[in-house]
Amino acid sequence: MTFSPRIIPSLLINRDKLIKTKKFTDERYVGDILNAVKIFNDKKVDELLIIDKSIKTLNDGPNFDLIKNLSSEVFIPLTYGGGIRNIDEAYRLFKAGIEKISIQKTFFDRFENLRNFVKNFGSSSILLSIDIIIKNNIYLIFDSKTKKTLDLNINDTINKAIDCGVGEILVNIVNLDGTLKGPDLNIINHIPKVNIPIIYQGGINSVNDIIAVLKNGFHSVAIGSLFIFYGKYNSVLISYINETERLTINKNFTINV
């Protein structure tokens, strides 16, 4: 019996709009988020990751009405991140139909916050997302809000998060965001070897890229542009891996359980 890695479409939103960035800037409007989510539901994706990066959300907390609307349209697992400031907001998100929450800033502000989330919701519902920027071959943690690097060691931060009980970690490479240039396989040497799921995101452009990332030591992949755009003019076309591609991935990489 084998256990398949998850292939997770990763969607960025600003208010109720689906957007896509390049290297965390150049925000481009892609379409209606509700419509996109419905299409991914029809394509039976493994999971869907939705991150709200709007300023309003960061100041006022998650857009619960939108999240309720989104979750009422789908029968697939949803992870939500963006502006989650406290336990009460997390309760409301789960109630609205979210299975996992992705946190970042609230953890970097105070590591112990994570422990509190885990105490209430269990490890498996809490994902920590870390944005990593590569500068002169040095890997640094990036704060997408201030656009500055944080004075935190990647190894220490991940180990600390695991110590606080986080269930899963997403590593997103800022330099490769929206580029479709292929993944950074060197990142694996800059993060500790752990036994919780680690998801890779950044630059993936093909099934071969997915396989390379998984063989490299990641347990799942999150993918933006490849599942949103199509062709050399980057026309908007929502897509997902098909059955043949799934088989190819599973043939080349399985988690032995």
Added chain:
Amino acid sequence: MASKIIIIDYGLGNLLSISNMLNYLNIEHIITNNPKEIENAHKLIIPGVGSFDTAIYLLKKNKIFNSIMKAFEANVIILGICLGMQIFYEKSDEGNFNGLGILKGKIVKFKKNKNLIIPHIGWNSINSNTISEFNLKNKKFYFLHSYHPEITIKHHFDSVKYSYNFPAVIKYNNVFGVQFHPEKSGENGMQFFKEFNLL
């Protein structure tokens, strides 16, 4: 005629996801935290995304803990989903509080082996078919958990393999539990709720 289902709102869990799927299937249900309504239900669903102690604390705080016990004794069909199933047991490695104790035994953390990734997150297949009320064998469902029921001989179960086989579906008299999330398992989840509705 299928009877009305109550989804228990005790403060934890993705209630609306379950409700959405039942709505989609035209299965009549209500969401409530009213202890009297819960005691007098025809069928109960206990959702759960959260930690064991938080669930027990909230069930007691909302005066629902005893209502579920009364419903169990009155032979109401009860379905627990994920954490909502784990609270049927006496204890859990995840916390200190006592569970409902309807099922003997406890909830244990995945046994570590060197390469095993925990939590168990993703789609996995049920590999047996002991519980005849549901047609689950070889179907994939979405799992998201670090703890699971220990294997006891006191009740029926169907298993899933992640490193080793453990109970993914359990049945004891009028009580059913699933470790996976049918409400997030697409068409297989829909079929599961259709079968639950016919019980």
